[in-house]
Amino acid sequence: MAQRLRVNPTRMQLLQLRRRLGIALHGHSLLKDKLEGLVAEFLEAVERFKVVRRSFDNEYPEVIKLFVLAGIAGSREAVDDAITQSRSELDLSVSTRKVLSVEVPSLEARPHPGGGYSLLDTPLELDEATQRLARFLPRILDVAEIEHAIWILMKEIQLTRRRVNALEYIMIPQLRQTVKYIQAKLDENERANITRLMKIKEMRLAEERAEMQRRRGLSV
Amino acid sequence: MRVFVIGDEETVVGFRFAGVEGAVVEGPAQAAAALDEAARRQDAVLIIPERVAAWIREDIDRIRYGTELPLIVEVPGREGPVEEGPSLFRLIRQAVGIKF
Numbered sequence: 506m507a508q509r510l511r512v513n514p515t516r517m518q519l520l521q522l523r524r525r526l527g528i529a530l531h532g533h534s535l536l537k538d539k540l541e542g543l544v545a546e547f548l549e550a551v552e553r554f555k556v557v558r559r560s561f562d563n564e565y566p567e568v569i570k571l572f573v574l575a576g577i578a579g580s581r582e583a584v585d586d587a588i589t590q591s592r593s594e595l596d597l598s599v600s601t602r603k604v605l606s607v608e609v610p611s612l613e614a615r616p617h618p619g620g621g622y623s624l625l626d627t628p629l630e631l632d633e634a635t636q637r638l639a640r641f642l643p644r645i646l647d648v649a650e651i652e653h654a655i656w657i658l659m660k661e662i663q664l665t666r667r668r669v670n671a672l673e674y675i676m677i678p679q680l681r682q683t684v685k686y687i688q689a690k691l692d693e694n695e696r697a698n699i700t701r702l703m704k705i706k707e708m709r710l711a712e713e714r715a716e717m718q719r720r721r722g723l724s725v
Numbered sequence: 726m727r728v729f730v731i732g733d734e735e736t737v738v739g740f741r742f743a744g745v746e747g748a749v750v751e752g753p754a755q756a757a758a759a760l761d762e763a764a765r766r767q768d769a770v771l772i773i774p775e776r777v778a779a780w781i782r783e784d785i786d787r788i789r790y791g792t793e794l795p796l797i798v799e800v801p802g803r804e805g806p807v808e809e810g811p812s813l814f815r816l817i818r819q820a821v822g823i824k825f
Contacts, residue, residue: 561800562801565800565801566801568739569735569736569739572735572738572739572742573735599769599794610796612769612770612796631742634739634742635742638739638740638742639742642728642745645728645770645772645798645800646728646770648798649770649796649797649798650796652796652797652798653796656789660790
């Protein structure tokens with residue numbers, strides 16, 4: 506049984522509470538819709554994540570292995586020099602996309618390929634590895650994006666679920682209980698009033714009858 | 726906005742070629758320091774090998790839960806994915822109670 510709110514049982518309060526109850530019910534159904542939408546979105550994102558992540562996990566070790574091979578094939582200095590010379594840069598722009606009033610990030614990479622490195626003293630494997638990684642990088646960003654989106658959706662789902670529950674199990678029963686209480690109290694007052702009026706009427710009728718009888722007695 | 730790698734030397738050197746800066750770390754303390762710094766710099770994406778991520782699991786979770794950026798991607802190491810699978814699923818299990 507929900508605790509009723511501590512308010513004075515007046516008609517004014519009754520009207521106010523009824524309005525609040527209406528708003529609460531409306532909000533509850535909206536939030537519930539939102540929650541459903543979020544969960545659907547969430548499940549979809551997880552499905553996508555599973556696919557992307559699996560192929561990512563499979564491909565990543567291969568890419569890194571290429572660098573290990575390159576390291577073996579070439580001298581340490583040559584590879585270090587190549588890095589300094591190539592000086593490529595990766596610029597990233599982060600924007601947001603809205604999903605049901607939740608902002609999820611969306612990443613876009615703008616690679617600036619730097620100058621090349623000397624092909625003479627670096628191993629062939631290095632070229633391959635570099636190219637492969639450059640192609641692979643957008644995939645990493647995809648994973649980052651989806652993973653973060655899932656994370657945000659998850660937080661939002663938890664929050665929304667808490668709100669829905671608070672409305673459903675606390676706020677709404679409380680309001681209902683209070684409205685019922687005030688209604689009962691007002692009805693009670695009403696009945697008390699009617700009884701009082703009836704009683705007064707009875708007394709006055711009795712008085713009038715007595716008066717009439719007295720007059721009749723006088724005139725006779 | 727930029728991408729940053731925190732990891733073992735191989736990984737960091739590899740990503741340098743793709744234009745991604747990185748910090749080489751060899752232990753939990755170094756990793757945690759690098760992570761803090763990256764978070765303060767507002768790097769957009771952090772790439773961390775799973776093996777390194779395992780050292781600083783709590784810090785990573787805290788960043789993920791608390792702040793917008795950086796986004797953290799855990800990549801499998803050279804050895805391939807760690808047995809437990811992507812850490813995200815672990816989190817989903819904890820938070821939502823749905824199992825995948």
